[in-house]
Amino acid sequence: MAETKEKEPLFSTKNKKLLSEPMVRNNPITVQVLGICSALAITVKLEPSLVMALSVVVIMGVSNVIISLLRNMIPPRIRIIVMLTVIASLVVLTDEVLEAFLYDVSKQLSVFVGLIITNCIIMGRLEAFASSNKPWPSFLDGIGNAAGYGWILIVVGFFRELFGSGEVFGYPVFEKIGLYSIGYENNGLMILPPAALFVVGIIIWVQRSRHPELVEEN
């Protein structure tokens, strides 16, 4: 590689865009349709959603940097296996850390920690970005996409916990403001799996009404 170009500032416009683009306009969940599985399955409560979002941010940032450093050494034919190995090792580490320090949450997440390996966002970004870019932009791209994924998870988790069990982080909000005494009851549907699909569907609806250029043909 011939290093002829002048040094780019760490947070140039291009790099900032890598961070901000996946938040709304190119959101991994609502636009790129990646990583839906975990987003739906673990969002019954806010706490596991938050833990999941953080784990994905860490794993994605690190794996993007590693693959980006190795990008010129990996033979293209076996790249998928190499990527999966890198991701799987990071996930094993995360799993052990969660089990050691956050045992309850790790039990609630059960198989879904392991399923971060097959979270398509990570593979998708490694394939599309990190395998052809320098470490620093790849790191930003990873963090940006993971954050775009994370905020959806947290929003869905917040609404499902609030309406499903009347709590936020286990704190009984609805009971404190006296909603139950005037006849309110928790919405049992919000705890069940289909509610997650409805909440994400509504997020997509709101987002696309505000950004008409995202509307699909069919």
Added chain:
Amino acid sequence: MENLFDIFIKAIFVENMIFAYFLGMCSYLAVSKTVETSTGLGLAVVFVLGITVPVDYLINEYLLADGALAWLGPEFATIDLSFLSFIMFIAVIASMVQLVEMVIEKFSPTLYANLGIFLPLIAVNCSILGGSLFMQERDYNNIAEATSFGLGSGVGWFLAIVAIAAIREKIRYSNVPAPLRGLGITFIITGLMGIAFMAFMGIEL
């Protein structure tokens, strides 16, 4: 025998990969535009799940689980390698997918061309790894039970993707609000189908 059938039916309806656990949603949403391609992908998933779950069962039983290495001799009986299971499972899955890809390319080039990028992506289809992880968590007694669980989950996934593809083909003729078109309405329909599938939840097998 009866037990195997129970596991099979339970995996298809009661514990449907898509409607009860949301596994494999990415390709479910992305490939379900026409019935034809979704049938092809569905069959590939049934096939891969039917192979990887029993293989991973053997690996788990004889290499990874607590005390699984006892067949090597008494001094190995205390070794617990289960923290390696993610890496082992994903390696088996990735190589199986490579194999399936070669077989399909050889015998049905049209299907191969139709599936395109999604065939290699089966490797990262969460329902495949999910199948192996659920198998590990639920502790099936023998390889026959694990196989029928794998096949059942595959068939459940197949049913789900073909059903949603049929609905999406019809929905083109309806007047969906513009921002909901495509992805949004598919989410909501899947939710409604999930509610319908919850009717199976009370069934004890």
